[in-house]
Amino acid sequence: MNKILLSLGTIALVATVGIGGTVAYFSDVETSSQNTFAAGTLDLGLDNASNLSSVGSITQTWSTTNWAPGETQSGTLYVHNAGSVAAAHAKVAFNYGDVTGAGPASTVHNPGSSNLGAMIQASTVTWGTGADLVHVADIEGQYLSNIKAHGAYTLPSGVNPTAEKPLNIVWTFDTSADNNCQNRTVDVTATVTLTQD
Amino acid sequence: MKAILVSAAIIGAVATLAVGATVAYYSDIETSSSNTFTTATLDLKADNKDGTQVIHITRANMSPSAHWSHSYGGQWILRNAGSIPGKFKVKITNIKNYENNTVVGVCSNPEIKAGDITCGSGIDQGELGSLMYGKWMENPTGYSPAKGWPGTPMFNPINSAKDVVVDGIVLNPGDIFSAYLDLEWDTHSGTQDNLGQGDSLEFDVEFSLEQVH
Secondary structure, X not given: OHHHHHHHHHHHXXXXXXXXXXXXXXXXXXXXXXXXXXXXXXXXXXXXXXXXXXXXXXXXOOOEEEEOOOOEEEEEEEEEEOOOOOEOEXXXXXXXXXXXXXXXXXXXXXXXXXXXXXXXXXXXXXXXXXXXXXXOOOOOOOEHHXXXXXXXXXXXXXXXXXXXXXXXXXXXXXXXXXXXXXXOEEEEEEEEEEEOO | OHHHHHHHHHHHHHHHHXXXXXXXXXXXXXXXXXXXXXXXXXXXXXXXXXXXXXXXXXOOOOOOEOOOOOOOOEEEEEEXXXXXXXXXXXXXXXXXXXXXXXXXXXXXXXXXXXXXXXXXXXXXXXXXXXXOEEEEEOOOOOOOOOOOOOOOOEEOOHHHHEOOOEEEEEEOOOOEEEEEEEEEOEOOOOOHHHHHOOOEEEEEEEEEEEEOO
């Protein structure tokens, strides 16, 4: 009985070796290498003039001194997509802190707190240039205090890679401003966001 | 059954992570800061003072005299202490004419002879304001309209100046302007000037500066 079992085991081993020898035909191996997955960039740059090299933030796009009711202040913020990925959306928000300044010198008028933020109107707001220029209806006509309270506004279109779009705003000092607005300063920060989606 | 629940929980967690990753697209934020809007000042000072008290001029014991022989006027120095040009305006207001008789309601003899019949205590009982004239000049030395003062604004009698705005002058920041109100009592015919005996005249002078539009 033992001899029979040993013989069967030997046959099975030989058969296995025989099958292994059957698949060892010719073969070759090659590679597809350097399949690189490089991520793109979305890099926002701001400037107060057309500048396709701009990166980072900017200051004093709209600044004025000695401003009197009825006068305007125009400035253009150029929004540059310095990256390689298109920004489908652009947003802008405006913020400011307390109104500062000594106020009117005369004691005739109430030296109470100023409502300067409610007296500065974004009278004209455009986005883009040439045939692509559009008015930003959501902001145009609004006063700075309301614009601040609103939060971020979505601009009418995004910015393509390596391209820029100008955001032009004409601010008007409302003629209904009273003497409490004299000798005051409001410091405004505009925050621009580009997003891929 | 427990193994199935654990597997389901793992699938749920993976799904959540996948959703989270979906909204994390590229974005970038930059700012335009230090956009300062600083307003101007418009500040008129009369005799280097603000407010309504300014200065009082008082002239006592006045009498009629020949033309240009005596002025009871007053002078104010106006200065634009603000940072923008302003349109200068002046007006005489709140005119009061008192009789000041010893016995209220009883005119003095010279007044009675001159035909005065208003000798009460009211602000419109006196006649001095109808006998004197006022003329705005730059200084008391003569006829010298300057800095665009429109001629030499004159009110004869001074009562007619009530609430009439005189303007036409622009004061630039730092400008100093002298405004002299020549106030004279020229002699009139007959006994007409006696109507003003013992009377007094009071008025306010209001200076203002308005933004040039």
